[in-house]
Amino acid sequence: MSFQKLDQLGHKLEALEHALAILGADEATHMAVGGGEKRAEAMSSLAGMLHAQATAPEIGDWIAAEAEQLGEEQQAAVRELRRQYTNLTCLPVEFVERQTVARMRSEQLWRSLRARNDWAGFLPALEGVMALVREEAALRADALGLAPYDALMEQYDPGNRAADITPVFAELKAFLKDFLPRALAAQETRLARHPLKPLSGSYAVDRQRELGLAMMAAVGFDLTHGSLSVSHHPFCGGVPTDVRITTRYKTSDFLSALMGVLHETGHALYEQNLPKAWSHWPLGKARGMAVHESQSLFVEKQIGRNPAFWRWALPVVERHLGEAWSLDDILPHVHHVERGLIRVDADEVTYPLHVILRYELEQELVSGRLEVADLPEAWDARMRDYLDLSTIDNPADGPMQDVHWPSAAFGYFPSYTLGAMMAAQQWAALTREHPSADDDLAKGDFSSINGWRRDRIWSQGSRWSTPELLERATGEKLNASYFTEHLRKRYGG
Template sequence: MTKTDTQWTELTRRWQELADLGGINSLLGWDQSTYLPQAASAGRSRQTALISTIAHQKATDPEYGKLLDTAGKRDDLTPEQARMLGLARKNYDQATRLPTAFVAEWTEHGGNSYSAWTEARPANDFRRMVPILEKTLDYSLQGAGYYPEFATPMDYFIDQSDEGMTQAQVDDVFRQLREALVPLVEQVAQAERPRVDFLERHYPKELQLKFGEGIIRDYGYDFTRGRQDLTHHPFMTRLGGHDVRITTRVKENDPIDALYSTLHESGHALYEQGVAEEYLGTPLGHGVSAGVHESSSRLWENLVGRSRAFWAAYFGDMRDVFPEQLKDVTEEEMHRASNVVARSLIRTDADELTYNLHVITRYELERDLLSGKLAVRDLADAWHAAYQQNLGLRAPSDVDGVLQDVHWFFGQIGGAFHGYTLGNVLNAQFYAAAERANPGLEGDIARKDFSRLRGWLTENVYRHGSRYTPNELLERATGQGLSVEPYLNYLRTKYSDLYGLK
């Protein structure tokens, strides 16, 4: 099949149309999370439901299905075209099982749920969200029920975000991590805590934003194809082939929060901006999975952004921006403060060492909701109990408990969190492979030169988009399958050095 083939031309036209409709819906969602007036939320929910309905109708058009069937029988497909058709066929088969009316109802419910959450969280009113979450759980179970080939509802949702991964595999990875991290966290908790008092001083919002944006320009984030805005819960979104936006949030008494939110989301954006031009607007034109995507964001946030080399490069700049706030602070103190380990209540504020315990807690709660083991009305209490067990903490209210994350309040329960920890595991594997291919990356970072690291990631991960399955991509890039050992070795080495552990 050649790209001038009329059949292929029609397929690519349809794929681009679906991508554009997805971009329009993403634009509506981005606006809802950034600039939408409060009174406009109900109308926005109708708009997103309408676009979703149109997109679903086009994605399930019988003529499109026939076109995929015919193209799939041809013997002149390139490997890229075969993968495109395979993903398109999978998407079509799954989409045709969902009734259009059901998709519209579920989408509208998600918009209404998000709007309710933005009011319920500051009011500490989980009771208001209980009937909404019960409806969300019902929609989620109904949705998964259309795919009986999956052993559990969680298997379906995991496969949607991380192709080929199962609940049993995630459970096993999380078990290995828990066994290794709990004692390591306990060791670090007994060590002397670094100085952090200077982080509580006043850091003006605009200066924080300017400082962070300067760093991600150095990383390679292209502001001609993106922008950064403020929101409740930071995220990255692709609105079009050359429109990849990020958001952050700012606390004027904590410059670390905005900085690492910006670095994290820029890592997602670097992945999307790095996808090969010829894949844009096709089934290959985006990151392949939640875990691989998260590996990029966590790599740039943590392995780069919290490294000693990073602060050697940027502490002087930060002190120039905030001379009074940092006049009595050393580079090493800033490095240690950016890596402080503390059992905390907030996932997005958590350090590398405890972060996965936050994710494991959420994963197990949503798994139990989907299995029927846990009722929505008991979710807040179950949250508090799990935090007490896993982190030895109890939130004073539901604001920092079950209401803190937006994910379940977008309208779906299932597959929301596991990718974060898979990303942590993968980012260590990718970075180790990049270092083997480019010895001396730490020196590059200290010189603000990210070209070799970004170049390796672009060549081996980013440009491929969804060309390969996550497992195939990992094997090609690193020469090995999924393994927790590189990540655990990284954590043990780093925190033993920082905290003087034996």
């Protein structure tokens, strides 16, 4: 009987989640500027209702009383609901309110002060957020029986533990510090032999949009259950039956928007192919941020930057943009490597170093080994070591560059690089089973690639923890060698 009550509750929660997701996507794309205040009120009320219903005390009783003979899938559904309920109820309401106010204030300050490169002005706000993050980590650790930093990571990637991730990241970091100078030298040699053909820089937005839609449909996006819009920052939002993806266009560069579209399509394919029968239970949701990122990076990097893909894509680009490219001319743009200060602009080779730097620093911040006031020096030291660049007089492009820390999102950063590594490991497992994957790409045939991903990842929802899902899909635990081999093959000269 209690399973039935939980099932009914799930439908109510799903309806509120649906409304919030669509209102949020609309706010970022179509809402008139003057609509902000009332939209914030409406979303705040709905979020309050959702939280109150999802944390109601009787849910704990229903979960505890669940003694009926449940099937394996129902047991998995209750298990995942219990995990979510514990995570939602382990923070006192008074704490959540304090943290929400501090976080919103800090984010607003960050927006104005980052533009002015004003670290001193921002420092007190970030110190306030950090004190609350340490408090949150202790509360969660206590409720979950985990180490404080692991308890924060658990919110984004259930099952991930620093003890497992740190050695894998250490191996990757050692490889990248040695490999990056060699990849840059190989790139220079290639460009000396075959100079870069510049982009023409005249790409009308409507033509780029049509190209994006054609690519989305070809890769497997269901246009009857999703759409493409424009926003300041590309994202994938909405709900599985109505996925909203966005990009932003530069008329000077068609690759920027196209890669953004492919990345967000990767997220969307995951959402559109989750188990529909369980959509109103946590079991039917995407597993977590690293798995989600592995799906978007799979489409953007394993497929979208694969030379085989471009054999098929170049005629499609020519049809839409009226510009003919050879494989030798386009690949230097698609595979460009460059040291830079900004994580979101980084390429496949340098990006993980940006993430590992943040992963190391935030563990020190959470544990109290590093104070916020000392962050610019600590950041600069690692930036010099990993990328041979300095940010000491430029905190805006150093510890102030991301919104994550001002908004109290600690434990999130590792997901990005874990996603890239998982994508490479999934591609390796897939190509062992389907040796013709590259030939399929060259023909624009994504069916067996998507079939493998549907079976191993998408249809599994949240049945397994992040590490279990990867191991079941690929036959082994997270292994850095697939990603390093992928980089060596693509960028090593």
